[in-house]
Amino acid sequence: MEETKKVILITGTEDTRISLHKQIQQFIYPLGVVESYASDEGLPSMVSGDLIVLSTQLLMDEVVHVLDESIPLVIARRMINYDFIDKILVLPKGKNVLLVNDVQETTIETIEYLKRLGIDHLNYYPYYPGGEVNLECTIAITPGEAHLVPTHIKEVIDIGPRLIDMTSIMEIFRKLNILDERADALSEKYIKKIIQMAKKLAQYSSEKTALNQQLMMVINNMNDAIIVADEKGTIQLMNDNMETLLKIPKKRVLQQNIRYYLQDQALQDFIFGECQNRSRILSFRQQDFVVERFWMDESNLLVVTFKNPHETLEIERKLKRELINKGYVAKYHFNNIIGESKRIQEAKAIAKKLAPVDYTILIEGESGTGKELFASAIHNSSKRKEGPFLGVNFSALSEELVESELFGYEEGAFTGAKKGGKIGLFEQANGGTIFLDEIGDISHKIQTRLLRVLQEKELMRVGGSRNIPIDVRIIAATNKNLLEMIETGEFREDLYHRLKSLYLHLPPLRTRKEDLQLLLSYFLKQEGKGKIKIQQEVVQQLTEYNWYGNVRELRNIINYMVAVCDDNLIQLKDLPDKHFFQKAKPHNNINLNVDEDITKLENYGDIREFLKIMEKIEDAGGSGDNIGRGRLVSILKDEGFPLTEQKVRYRLDILEELGYINKGKGRRGSKITLRGKEILTKIISLG
């Protein structure tokens, strides 16, 4: 039997040593063994064996003193590790990537190797310590040198140390005189590897094809014409509707420049311009479209869609009919606001005081709590009651529509603008009140315009050049937390303060369940024309719900039960199933983590004491006063919470620290904050 051969492997780093050791060992076993050294771990003074393999030519100078000239030497050619190749293949075409390796030569070598393999869909930029970094790259690929990647790059694809390529493996066999014996093993292993890789590629490409086909089906079935181009403007994709619009077969258009096919200056200015708006009404080939364009950040692709303006306008018109001009007259008066609970009575009392003062009002409250109802009642008891009352709900309208509806436009302001222009809602509401619902949904641009109207009491129509004086009272409403939106930069602080000259908070239904019975009878009478009766068990059941959709939800559920009940009697079987009821919307109000807050309060003492203190402060605020410490102590005592003044002070400090109240200076007393109100409501509603 032949003697076992010994291969000495010398590499630069430990990682490379480990992976090449394993690789050579796999190929030569059982005819030979490997002994390996890495220069960064330290080399022996001399090596002996049947063959020396150097992982790179670059090591030559460093190791020459340990080499024995009588031992044959192989300087390995290296290839990238195929096992990780799919990580590179999935990167989008044209992506800028930094290729990071230890020195210039190996970096360039790796790039060339990848390109030779046909992995040439990426723009490779070499980087090695001391070299220049291309700052446009957000991804780095490295063969086992992840620690060298510049720190600003967040995504690193480590394809592992490069392996010894097949020609060098053959050379090793030849020099060890084991080529004949190992040839089969070599070709078998080599072919296996190739097959594995081919399989991986085939699977990857068939998944990709299937996915592409599905996506194509989706976009072909859309009503819009869609075209997608890369950052150079080369068209990558389009759907059937786009083909019909361009009247040129897809095959001819793909891979051509988008500017050539969308030859219209205004269109190109919008598509490639800096304009903040995502969509605009534009003409193309004698037709009007709502053109939308956006960049997909990840893949650097530009997506342009052309929507049928008739459909879009029809939807918007419908919305408009529903949402704008809810009526030029305010339908409700204070006596239409049902409820005898302390909370609703207080809200009504405040609203009545605010009505005659001709300032802007901000109404905050969850959806369905009656914000519009209150706005209407306020208008009707204000000195503007003879003037118009107009409502606008911003939640479902596009920015362009809001702008032109609110401020009006001059003839020729944009494509599709009516002859003679159009007067906006502000002008129409002159002498009256405008109710701006869901104010938290308006864009920054509209916020700025609105602020100007509030400050200057005049406006300029879209495309206009003269200022038109206006005399309108604004009542704005929101179910969002505007203070939080100010913090995140979504809402202008100056506008917030302008709107909040006067302020009204409407309590959620679940905090005034004592009104439920009254509201129930009221709606039953309205809807059931007085003929419908309801079983007491049903009423009992209804009081147990949380009513996240508030009074609107209650009204809808009554309408439903009236419609399904038999013999004019609403019974338990007529209750809608639980999915009908609205779930809590955490984003509806302040984003509070109630559990966390409860735990905090519990850590400081008896939570009931804290709640009682907040409740009393809120009560006092409702009637326009701030409550001082002395009064608080005596009220608390009356209600069964005998706390010393010192204890009350301590609890007030804690509540202020948690942001639930603001302690006034001197004798001014404390005031509950919005956050405090919310947490109080939430804890009470949780029981």
Ligand SMILES: Nc1ncnc2c1ncn2[C@@H]1O[C@H](COP(=O)(O)OP(=O)(O)OP(=O)(O)O)[C@@H](O)[C@H]1O
């Ligand atoms: N206290 C109340 N008495 C009688 N009806 C009420 C009361 N509160 C609300 N409603 C009725 O509930 C429905 C919803 O009220 P409204 O539209 O005013 O709520 P909103 O707070 O403006 O809601 P959103 O924020 O969703 O616009 C309306 O039909 C309104 O008449």
